[in-house]
Each structure stands twice: as structure tokens, then as C-alpha cells.
Amino acid sequence: MTSDADVFMHATTAERAALIEARLAAALAPVASIQITDDSAQHAGHAGASAGGHFSVTIVAAAFAGKARVARHRMVYDALADAMQRGIHALAITAYTPEEFALLPR
Template identity: 65%
Template sequence: MTHHLGDFMSASAADKIAHLEARLNTALAPVSLHIEDDSAAHAGHAGAASGSHYTVTIVSAQFAGKPRVARHRLVYDALAEEMRRGVHALAIKAYTPEEFSQQFE
């Protein structure tokens, strides 16, 4: 269900999330990935009308040994085209599998 990037902003909210998930799955092979559309909470802000604010919770072994800034860079790099084409804001929660499992101990 991957869309051409030219029509990303005209895609449905569910299709946008599916597209973002596909990009992140390909780039970072996460063991867990959840993307929440936060656009409604940002109504009135620039870019909010088109559904472009997201919270990404991603768990990947590729984050091991990397500081938070480097982890976020990996996510931004994976979504670079989408960031240019209308994703206005990303809140990123990036964990290694070990860090993620420790949250529930």
C-alpha cells in the first residue's frame, strides 16, 4: 500500500501511516513500531490541516550504542522525502529492544 510521494498529502490518514510504517520498516527493521497521528491536537498550527503531526514509537536493535540525537537522525533520514513533502512534525521515541522491555519490568 505504498503511495507515490507526490500524492502523500492527499492520501487518507490510515494510508499515510501505512506509508510511514513501510519506510521505517525498510530502513530500520524495528521489532516494534507504532505511529500515532497527532494532527487533531495541533489544529490551527502551520501544516496541521493536512494531517502532518505524528508520534513515532520505534524499537530497533539499530539504536544500540547510539545517543538519542543519532537515533532521531536515523528516523528523520528514513523519512526524509516525507519530511520535505508535508510531514510537519515528528515526536520520536526510539528504544533498543532491551530499553523497551525494561519499561515493563
Template identity: 50%
Template sequence: MTANTIRQKLEQALKPELIEIVDHSAAHAGHYGNKGGGHYNVTIVSEQFDGKSLVQRHQMIYQILGDMMKEEIHALGINALTPLENSKGN
């Protein structure tokens, strides 16, 4: 369910050409410091990343996901690319 919510929020805000979400939560369940949130890796390709630094791209995603970062998401790996970067295989 959380992966679907992540997808919906990112699709609505960033209108990505590509979005892939991998849920690694089962591999991390019960480890030290995890109070129940999931572990996800997101690859997202959006024109809205044009002219933005890597830090700015990550900040955009954290802002979009908002309160989910407090409870539902324990760890989030982000690969945020522009369409040009994606076409070059970066």
C-alpha cells in the same frame, strides 16, 4: 495514508520489533505554521539503535523519511528504543 507510508519506510529500513504510530493531525489542522503536513508520534524498537545516541537515532529516522519531512510531516515525535531499553520500560 501518510501513517502507512511512515510505517512501511521505517519497517523496511530498521526491521523493528515494535512500531507504533499515532496520528495527531486532526488536533493540529489549521494552526499557525502548519501548511498541511501531519503531526505524528512514533515509538519504534529496533536493534539498529544499539550503540547509537538519541540524536543519532533521530537522524536515522529523519534520513529514512527523507522528503516526507518537507511536506507530508509537519511535526514528528520520536521515541526510539533498543530492545533492551524497551524490556526495561525506558
């Protein structure tokens, strides 16, 4: 039986982004918005870059209400725990509640 982490390890960059999005959407539902960016090209020559392991995520979820930034990041890391060990080298997280996101300048 193949685990999600094994699938993640052998996935293309687009498939990895889709897996990250699916994991976060399931763990933090309801999610208003998720944006995943592969930043690996910006890290050429760094560890993990050749395997496409550098990502940024901006996520808007009601689950973050009342949580400090560190707690929000922990929620994201928990949702991606096995992928963090087997395919994500670096993850930059920006996490908002829907109310916070609505107040951002456009």
C-alpha cells in the same frame, strides 16, 4: 512517474501512517515494534494540522544499539526525508532498542 513523496502528500491519514511504518521498517530492519499516532487534531489551528501532518512514532529497533538519542532521531528522519519535506509537518520520536523497551514498566 509518481514518487513516494507525491503519494504521501495526497494520502489519507491512515495511508500516511502506513507509509511511515513501511519506510521505517525497511530502513531500520529488523524492527520489533512501530507505533504511529496522528496528533494533528491536537494541533488544530497550527500550520500543517489541516493536512494531517503531525505524527508521533514509537519505534523499537536493534539498529539503535549503541546510538545516542540524536543519532537515533537522525536515522528516523533520514528514512522519512522526502516525506518530511512534503507531508509531515511535525514528528515526535521515541526510539528504543529491544533491550531498553523490555526494561520499561508495564
